Amino acid sequence: MSWFKQGLCFLPVFLVIWSSSTFIVTYLIALFRHDVDIIFPYISDTGANPPESCIFGLMTFISACAGTATIYARYKYVEKLSEDPKVVNPRLNKTAFLFGMLSCLGMCIVATFQETTVTVIHDIGALLFFVTGVLYIILQSVLSHRAYPFGSSMFVCRVRSGVAILAFLAFFPTVICAFFVTQTTLHRDKGDTDYPYHIASAVCEWIVAFSFICFFLTYIDDFKIFTLRVRVECKE
Template sequence: MLCFFRGMAFVPFLLVTWSSAAFIISYVVAVLSRHVSPFLPYISDTGTTPPESGIFGFMINFSAFLGAATMYMRYKIVEKQNETCSFGTPVFNLVSLVLGFVGCVGMGIVANFQELAMPVVHDAGALLAFICGVVYTFLQSVISYKSCPQWNSHTTCHVRMVISAVSCVAVIPMIACASLISITKLEWNPNEKDYVFHVVSAICEWIVAFGFIFYFLTFIQDFQSVTLRISTEINDDF
């Protein structure tokens, strides 16, 4: 357990645990309140109706902040590693960071614009979060391979690429099936024509979401050797 608090490892660890709790708590509250079916609701379905909407919004907003902080620190780590032993272009690392930040903005949109209240805005935020998130994990996996074996083990690189590949594969049917659903609703009947599309899309959505969580879990070891220093300077020439 202490390894999670060595250096700055607590940042991705907190992101992973907090985000997992956000999904699970919102799901449990929504099911117990009988607002959604226990069987494969969309993640957004579990944060649409009060009281779970407040829990979901607050926790996902903080997850977006933690995600942005983790991505920025990862960017600085790769930047410093690249200065020590050049293995890639800085632009590649920067593009990854920008896409990650856009994905975090998408998470914020999902958290603050509920699915039934503003479906177009909510869906746009979800697309940003999932697509940019998947591309971010893929780019980070490529960077990991480029910095291997000095900064990453082959096992870590393979794990990251597998998670990234699964997420990439899952996000395609998730979007395709969701676009074929003709109505936005929380309760589904197996006899409805769009039910199969809903189930496939929901399964893929949960796979991608927890793929992100497990991906950031692999950052913990990298963050153990990182320290954060805050320097304050006061200019009295005024």
């Protein structure tokens, strides 16, 4: 486990493990309590009722904090690579950082406002999370390719591009099919006219969510080779 202590790789490792646990734990609890159907509920459905709503809110907020730290560390790392503007465009790096922060803000909104309590605010937070999250991983894929051979290997660059494309393609059916879902209850009936739209939207939502997790998984090797330091300056 000595590799875990190298650089800042503990940040993406913690983010990946914790975020995966957030989705899986709340789903299993909601399933055990018969609060959701076993076949692809929306992620937010698994955290709609207590006690899983409390666990979902807390774990999602911690994921947002871990995501903020990881995204900031990645921003500073790419900033170091962009000291030569010919390698990486600093504006592109800042734009990606902004999208990453907005995505974490969306996670905080989702964690705070439950789906069945304040639906409109919850949906706005979810949309903010997914839209800016997809844009973030797309821009990071572009940055990875432009920084090559500095930073990540070509294999990792291609993996990031593949994950970003998958998330981008899955995002649209997530949103489009959701507009055709009229039933608001947590339990679905296969005989409902909107059931196929619900399944398509929910499946794609899970794909997008785990695409984010897979993308941060590719940060581990990069984060082994750098650290961040805080410098204190006192005014005389």
